[in-house]
Amino acid sequence: MLLATRGLGKRYARGRVAVDALQDVGVDIEEGAFVTVTGPSGSGKTTLLLTLAGLLRPSAGEIHFRGEPVQELSDAAWAAFRRKHLGFVMQNFSLVPYLTALENVMLPMTLAGTPSAEREPRARVLLDRVELGDRMEHLPRELSAGQQQRVAIARALANNPALILADEPTGNLDPALADDVLALLKKLNEEDGTAILMVTHSPRAAEVGTARIHLEAGRIVSGNGTA
Amino acid sequence: MKLAHVTWKELKHRRASLVSGLIAITLGIAVIVGIRAVTRASEYAVTVQLDSLGANVLVLPQGASVDEYHTADIDAPTFPEEYVETMVTSGLLGVENISPKLTRRTEVNGTSIVLTGVLPDSEVAKKPVWLMEGLVDGDGGGHVCKGRHGAAADPRLKRNIIEELDPGECLVGSAAAKRLGLEVGSVVTVKTAELEVIAINDPTGTVDDDRLFMHLHAMQDLLGIGKQLSVIEVMGCCSAISDGLLSKLRNILPDTRVTSISQIVSTQIETNRLMDRLSWGVLFIVLLVGGLSIGNYMWANVNQRRREIGIMRMLGAKRSSILGVLLAKALVLGVVGGLIGYGLGTIVVVGFGPDILGIEVEALPVWLGLSVLLATVVAVLGSLLPAWLASRFDPSANMQEV
Ligand SMILES: Nc1ncnc2c1ncn2[C@@H]1O[C@H](COP(=O)(O)OP(=O)(O)OP(=O)(O)O)[C@@H](O)[C@H]1O
Numbered sequence: 130m131l132l133a134t135r136g137l138g139k140r141y142a143r144g145r146v147a148v149d150a151l152q153d154v155g156v157d158i159e160e161g162a163f164v165t166v167t168g169p170s171g172s173g174k175t176t177l178l179l180t181l182a183g184l185l186r187p188s189a190g191e192i193h194f195r196g197e198p199v200q201e202l203s204d205a206a207w208a209a210f211r212r213k214h215l216g217f218v219m220q221n222f223s224l225v226p227y228l229t230a231l232e233n234v235m236l237p238m239t240l241a242g243t244p245s246a247e248r249e250p251r252a253r254v255l256l257d258r259v260e261l262g263d264r265m266e267h268l269p270r271e272l273s274a275g276q277q278q279r280v281a282i283a284r285a286l287a288n289n290p291a292l293i294l295a296d297e298p299t300g301n302l303d304p305a306l307a308d309d310v311l312a313l314l315k316k317l318n319e320e321d322g323t324a325i326l327m328v329t330h331s332p333r334a335a336e337v338g339t340a341r342i343h344l345e346a347g348r349i350v351s352g353n354g355t356a
Numbered sequence: 357m358k359l360a361h362v363t364w365k366e367l368k369h370r371r372a373s374l375v376s377g378l379i380a381i382t383l384g385i386a387v388i389v390g391i392r393a394v395t396r397a398s399e400y401a402v403t404v405q406l407d408s409l410g411a412n413v414l415v416l417p418q419g420a421s422v423d424e425y426h427t428a429d430i431d432a433p434t435f436p437e438e439y440v441e442t443m444v445t446s447g448l449l450g451v452e453n454i455s456p457k458l459t460r461r462t463e464v465n466g467t468s469i470v471l472t473g474v475l476p477d478s479e480v481a482k483k484p485v486w487l488m489e490g491l492v493d494g495d496g497g498g499h500v501c502k503g504r505h506g507a508a509a510d511p512r513l514k515r516n517i518i519e520e521l522d523p524g525e526c527l528v529g530s531a532a533a534k535r536l537g538l539e540v541g542s543v544v545t546v547k548t549a550e551l552e553v554i555a556i557n558d559p560t561g562t563v564d565d566d567r568l569f570m571h572l573h574a575m576q577d578l579l580g581i582g583k584q585l586s587v588i589e590v591m592g593c594c595s596a597i598s599d600g601l602l603s604k605l606r607n608i609l610p611d612t613r614v615t616s617i618s619q620i621v622s623t624q625i626e627t628n629r630l631m632d633r634l635s636w637g638v639l640f641i642v643l644l645v646g647g648l649s650i651g652n653y654m655w656a657n658v659n660q661r662r663r664e665i666g667i668m669r670m671l672g673a674k675r676s677s678i679l680g681v682l683l684a685k686a687l688v689l690g691v692v693g694g695l696i697g698y699g700l701g702t703i704v705v706v707g708f709g710p711d712i713l714g715i716e717v718e719a720l721p722v723w724l725g726l727s728v729l730l731a732t733v734v735a736v737l738g739s740l741l742p743a744w745l746a747s748r749f750d751p752s753a754n755m756q757e758v
């Protein structure tokens with residue numbers, strides 16, 4: 130098992146009202162799986178994804194990565210964990226606005242301390258792979274939405290992660306572009322065996338995965354990630 | 357790509373806003389450099405003028421007063437001439453010139469007059485150690501001393517330097533010449549000696565106008581008082597005097613009275629101290645304001661950058677990496693602000709100094725390095741808190757926005 134949670138809970142306690150965004154969530158993501166997470170707005174999908182990445186601290190439960198508990202890791206250890214094992218594709222693309230496509234893809238390698246001679250060649254290969262070989266020197270604002278999301282996907286692959294966390298990667302894209310991005314993710318999943326956990330609103334997108342989880346009001350109502 | 361590259365690209369990306377970040381530190385450094393240059397120039401000018409008025413330290417016999425030295429009574433105390441050697445061989449720094457003198461009141465043609473025995477410059481020059489200009493104190497004290505010989509001094513204020521004086525010759529002060537009816541070429545009888553007047557000194561407005569100068573050794577023989585002196589006049593650099601030259605002299609010559617001609621010295625020292633204190637005070641305030649202003653700019657900058665900082669944290673950046681990227685920016689701001697500030701301050705005071713302040717101001721090259729150093733330290737210190745807070749921004753905060 131690549132990633133598993135047991136009894137995972139997340140309570141937001143800002144202000145007077147406490148919101149239980151996740152309650153007793155148990156998911157199992159196998160190596161190479163393509164799991165989609167669906168659910169209505171506010172059901173806790175993004176919260177789940179951020180918690181699995183250590184960007185939010187769970188209020189209850191456990192997270193195991195390849196059998197090792199990780200929920201107690203320090204902030205610095207979680208950061209190292211993200212550098213090494215995780216890739217991210219977000220709805221808003223999350224590119225650094227003043228870095229070119231090439232530099233954005235090199236950024237995770239720089240942060241991870243990949244030998245500097247390897248960074249640029251590898252970034253070029255990845256951008257070629259997402260069919261942006263002719264846009265490497267462009268800034269995000271000089272690229273279309275679909276192209277920006279493909280830069281983000283290339284960046285997610287930079288450190289050869291075991292798992293890509295994608296939050297509504299097609300949410301800001303036209304249907305045709307959305308299909309391209311989904312096909313690309315599917316291809317990476319099949320060719321490289323990189324596991325993907327993808328949050329989505331769209332039932333069509335959810336069909337791409339090999340397993341489904343459906344959340345409502347912070348609880349899993351169907352599926353747990355295994356096929 | 358290195359992390360420094362991220363800093364660099366961001367700087368270029370938001371270069372328009374750099375002006376607001378740089379303005380305070382740049383102007384601050386410009387003000388500091390300008391004030392230091394003007395202070396140095398006016399210290400120099402003051403010292404040149406005051407030094408040229410004459411000796412500022414007197415070595416007198418134990419128990420003698422400055423008044424006694426001036427009236428030069430017949431029984432005024434004296435001390436051995438060897439003290440000059442003692443002083444010279446002790447290698448004091450900051451002593452520019454030494455002139456041993458013997459003064460005695462005597463009668464010439466029935467008129468009472470003060471006879472002064474001096475060593476001419478030609479004999480002083482045989483002992484080059486007497487001109488010790490080796491004083492160096494980083495911030496330019498050395499050149500202040502050398503300035504005494506500079507062309508900037510008003511010729512009317514120049515000390516009377518007696519170049520040549522043979523044992524059979526004498527110089528007469530302007531007032532004394534009038535009283536005694538002497539002119540160049542006349543012969544004057546002092547006790548048993550016949551002295552030829554080789555020059556009448558220009559009026560100086562000091563006691564020297566009323567004196568008759570003859571060769572020190574000839575005078576000692578004439579009066580039969582052996583190798584004795586009434587005074588050693590010392591020209592000390594004013595910075596050396598404030599550094600304790602007087603007490604050093606007292607240690608070397610314990611049975612003498614070492615005193616400064618207080619009006620001259622205290623004016624020199626006080627003027628320079630005041631300027632110095634003023635400029636350090638301004639420096640402190642300017643750096644404080646500069647640091648706060650950079651900190652303020654950086655706080656605005658990191659808030660503008662919350663999203664990208666969140667992205668970097670999501671990608672696994674360490675807090676120290678975020679801190680590094682931000683402090684590298686502060687470093688660049690400091691270096692650039694220091695360089696521009698130095699250039700600006702220097703151009704303004706060197707260019708407009710003569711017109712506005714009436715003094716020649718020289719650039720201070722040491723301050724190029726100091727400016728960059730100061731600005732960098734201030735920029736980094738000012739940015740420390742904003743950068744540290746930014747490295748602790750909640751990375752999940754902008755992940756939920758679309
Ligand atoms: N920082 C926060 N503080 C307090 N409550 C929060 C915070 N973030 C999310 N919530 C609440 O937690 C619940 C789950 O939010 P979450 O963003 O995970 O939903 P989601 O399923 O991703 O929704 P969407 O489909 O609209 O993106 C919501 O009720 C939301 O209001």
Ligand SMILES: [Mg+2]
Nearest residue numbers: 174175176756
């Ligand atoms: Mg969401």
